[in-house]
Amino acid sequence: MFISTYENKLDKKGRVSVPASFRSYLSNLGYNGVICYPSFNNSSIEACSQDRIEKISSAIDSLNPFEEKRDYFATSILAESTNLQFDSEGRISLSPKLLKHAKIKNNMLFVGQGQTFQIWEPTAFEKFKASAIKKANLNRASLKWQKHLNNQEGK
Amino acid sequence: MFISTYENKLDKKGRVSVPASFRSYLSNLGYNGVICYPSFNNSSIEACSQDRIEKISSAIDSLNPFEEKRDYFATSILAESTNLQFDSEGRISLSPKLLKHAKIKNNMLFVGQGQTFQIWEPTAFEKFKASAIKKANLNRASLKWQKHLNNQEGK
């Protein structure tokens, strides 16, 4: 499972280390890379294992091949996803398109989300958390959950 | 699986490189080429593996011979399909007819769609993508795969 938060930075060649614990989870699933795509909901990059995106693909594929809906889903999900392989040091190269979506310049946060993780520009994540907390004020249960996340800051 | 998008260009001889990752997927299936035909939903060129077009063909066969759709599919897909072999550098030559259908002059986008991919004139794709994302969002609620994936969280 992807848990905890890590901050790493782009090098001059545009590479970034994927946190070792995230890599080892993927490696246990038999993968030496990760699927990345822009989030639909916010300015982060979403990341997941290959089999997860394959499930999405087969769900799309079960639609009639001539149905227009099929194109819409495939275009908004599969066309935007890239399979990034780890180099021998466990790094990936994020495309300029993904970096732009997330407004990442140098530093980025790897935020574990269980079966997926997200990559955030650090200050954007702070803002996101702040607004999430506001919304959570309506709901104590989710407020607790947010506090839990806060405790992991800086790790 | 075909995922991600790549932009390549026609050379003076009318050749274009098929993205290496797309080629390698086809090569793993045992093919050294790709089937192309004009999409009838939009102005792109559809591309898939040989065995997929065979499945489509048998699906068409199973339609009632008097059904209107049958002729439509048979003529617009099978009759228009061409099997394009890769040259030793992984390039194909798209027919003038296909290029005209997609309004491609020099640059083109290879857009992964899972079991198939599409070839688009870049600005035409941008327009299509914008509407695809809107329509996919409207239909998001009906996406069974999302629920399915959510249930797996916490594993």
Next chain:
DNA sequence: TGGGAATACATGGGAATATATGGGCTTTTA
């Protein structure tokens, strides 16, 4: 339990390889 040694990890950069593209030459074909 303290502290030095060993290991793991993130980062840096030169060298080798892969990929997209260009173009000459031969072969096929219409």
Next chain:
DNA sequence: TAAAAGCCCATATATTCCCATGTATTCCCA
């Protein structure tokens, strides 16, 4: 016989491989 297609090699750029280094973490033993 001209045009198209295939075959081969060249090249610029991008990507990957491999090794090095500094730092943080873990291990192990006195």
